[in-house]
Amino acid sequence: MAKVEKKRVVSAERVRDFLREMLLIRRFEEKVEELFRGSELPGFLHVAIGQEAAEVGVCAAMEDGDVFGSTHRAHGHALARGTHPNALMAELYGKIEGCSHGYGGSMHLYDVENGNLGANAVVGGGIAGLVGAGLAFAMRDEPRVAVAFFGDGATNTGAFHESMNLAQLWKTKTLFVCENNGWAESTPGWQHSPVWEDMSKRALAYDMHSIKVDGQDVEETYEKAREALAYVRSGQGPVFLDVETKRMHGHFIGDPQVYRSDEDRAAAAADDPIVLTRERIGIDDAEWELLEAEVRTMIDASVEYGRNGTTPQPEDALKNVYV
């Protein structure tokens, strides 16, 4: 089948902004991998390399006042919604200047000022909370949307199904964003879901409006996410956005991916959204090097910021348990 040229409506300048954001996320996560492998960062880290267009496309379509909850693969959403790389890196170093002040870590990134109600390390655990936030917006008739990010693996949890049912029943202002990378940790879609080839079928049982999108195409993701957000914002009901994407690396940093074929990895790499976007808008090597340099400067600064941040005192561990 001949590849059909998609209709383009986003300005080249805007796409260049998306590309810059995607590159920032990519290089940030590559730096995180390096620092973690070098034992400089503590904890348990997951990167979303390959999924940057899905993250940036949806996040760029959101508006001020919208809120969201993320997953264990959370760095990209945080950066794309405005958390400064310094605050993010400082969190990964466990410093007080971090976006969760050292209490959260990579899997629990918060930044309430920028709408981040928390990255959740329980697969499917954060979804119901976004239904509740969307309920509050609906009850108060506010033009805001609560965005729940989750992966295809989460669609097998009871919490997901209860949340979909309740959201549609009550028409909460919730956007369900399924970042469908085809993997539930090490388990491929065909082993974990009967609808793995078309995850948007999940919405059928709830009579929920669903939109399918090529998550490697940042413009398409942005456009479809805008459409979905407008629908939800208007109070017509929640939307299930099925964002098909690719996870180029393992489930966690250090995952040897013994469960994955070389062909599958190569196929994911061939769909690198950053390469695709660069080709689409035609950025030459000189301009690309400028972009890389700009991003590198920011990331290097974030590492310095994280390293030089304030280490919490042991007794700080007993703060923030209660209001």
Added chain:
Amino acid sequence: MPELMYRQVVRNTLAQAMRADENVFVMGEDIAEMGGSFKATDGLIHEFGPERVRNTPISEMAIVGAGIGAAMQGMRPVVEIMYQDFLTLSLEQIVLQAAKHRYMSGGQLKVPLTIRTQGGAGWSPGAQHAQQLEAWLVHIPGLKVVYAATTEDVGGLLLSSIYDDNPVIFFEHNVLYGQKADVPEVVEPIPLGKARVVRAGTDVTVIATGTLVRKSLLAAEQLEAEGVSVEVIDPRTLQPLDEDALVESIKKTNRAVVTHEAVTRMGFGAEVAAVLQEKAFDWLDAPIERVGAKFAPLAFAPVMEQAIIPQVADVVAGINRTLGRG
């Protein structure tokens, strides 16, 4: 002061809070037209409408999760979990979400959510509708846990729970719903973390929760005739615990019995005993006695159910052991 039943005080308190603050709303299974399985939300739908009195599907995880999300956006939801046995279905949301958001965000968020639930034996529903699981929740930093044992206290404790900025698990007891007392029309808040001396005494302190408060009072009356003076304290709030009030009482009586309807093993009383051992050891003249349910699921046959849960005679026996009597 009108004479009201425990369930009516719960209902009136919810109405009072909803009238005073439009951010307060209730949701749960069968709470609207039906008025709740135990009529604790009776008629609220008529005054406040379906937007603020929300009947939910049978989805305990989503009910609690929706409450958490709405609370994080400035609402003060009061969600009802019909039986505390069904808390098990929502525990992920309670333990990993509600209890953790404030902490994991480094203090950026608060979750002013109240989860009302009830349970308790005495009516033979069998093993899945009458457990006492409060100890599970007391074990989780970030949660407050309240157990309302009397019609006089239930309204004030509920009002404080609704206005607390932390997630509160609010335990009611099934067989208390019909208990009557003179209660003011307008409820005054009772601060969380304050125990109540229900009966003053000098020889032994009984620390009791839920239905065991009443059973302990009956035990105290029985022993008074035998010349034993029993003090009964209801902690009311299990977390935070009013340790000072308990220790003060032990300093006076030098003997303690802890009693609750939940199983004794790993029960709330085990923690109370440990606290008293740490903070009042020098004042204790006898080992602390524990009186709780036997280590079995709740049986259906009434005679077996009653054999499992602690009775007045068990409290009397516990008191006598601390006194070295018979």
